[in-house]
Amino acid sequence: MVESSVDIRGLDIITKKWGKAILKLADTSGLMKEIGAFLSFSMLDRTSKSEDVEGLPFEAYSSSYEQLRAAKGLPTEVDLFFTGQMLSSLTYEATKEQVKLFFMDTPRRASDGSKKTTKVWGEGGSKHSNAEVAYYVNEVREFFGISAAEMEKITNILEDFIADIMIRKT
Numbered sequence: 001m002v003e004s005s006v007d008i009r010g011l012d013i014i015t016k017k018w019g020k021a022i023l024k025l026a027d028t029s030g031l032m033k034e035i036g037a038f039l040s041f042s043m044l045d046r047t048s049k050s051e052d053v054e055g056l057p058f059e060a061y062s063s064s065y066e067q068l069r070a071a072k073g074l075p076t077e078v079d080l081f082f083t084g085q086m087l088s089s090l091t092y093e094a095t096k097e098q099v100k101l102f103f104m105d106t107p108r109r110a111s112d113g114s115k116k117t118t119k120v121w122g123e124g125g126s127k128h129s130n131a132e133v134a135y136y137v138n139e140v141r142e143f144f145g146i147s148a149a150e151m152e153k154i155t156n157i158l159e160d161f162i163a164d165i166m167i168r169k170t
Contacts, residue, residue, distance in 0.1 A: 025162065025165045026165050027096065028096045028097070028161075029094065029095070029096050031157070031158070031161050032095060032096065032097075032098065032099045033094040033099075034157060035094070035099050035154055035157060036093070036094045036099040036100075036101065037092070038150075038153065038154070038157065039092065039101055039146065039154075040090055040091070040092050040101060042147075042150050043090065043101075043143060043144060044087060044090065046143065046147070047143045048081060050077070050078055050079070050080075052141055052142045052143055053144075053145035053147050054142075054147065055147065055149075058078040058141040058143075059078070059140060059141055060078060061076065061078060078141065080137060080141070085130065085133075086103060086130050086133050086134055086137070088106070089103045089104045089105070089106050090102075090103055090134075091103075091104050103129070103130035103131040103133075103134045104130065105130055106130065
């Protein structure tokens with residue numbers, strides 16, 4: 001069950017450009033799934049390279065936080081995959097009309113080993129949901145958005161979809 005989601009900057013441009021016209025041409029469920037898979041993969045790939053939505057390196061940790069991590073023996077380079085908790089929860093849902101990318105809350109183990117779903121990441125860890133953590137991280141290091149290159153690729157996917165329909169209709 002989705003507790004909350006983070007808006008993706010850029011999807012409104014696609015809606016304005018293509019409107020509802022595409023829905024009248026054919027079943028768009030597969031198209032939306034393809035776009036969702038593409039966006040999910042692109043965001044994870046870009047983030048694994050420590051690049052933000054504009055392709056720039058992530059902003060470094062604050063010096064106090066970097067010192068704290070170093071004192072604990074943790075890496076001091078920004079790594080949004082460090083625990084894997086937040087980014088492994090990135091998923092998408094597709095309908096005929098839209099794609100929604102969001103961070104799912106994930107089951108965690110209680111100290112007795114039983115499964116339970118809570119907002120607690122672990123003993124001494126964050127007490128926030130994956131979506132809440134993603135929102136906070138995205139404020140400092142924007143990874144959850146659509147780049148100009150990704151927007152162009154989505155436009156190409158849409159144009160190919162329309163071209164295929166036109167060929168089938170003629």
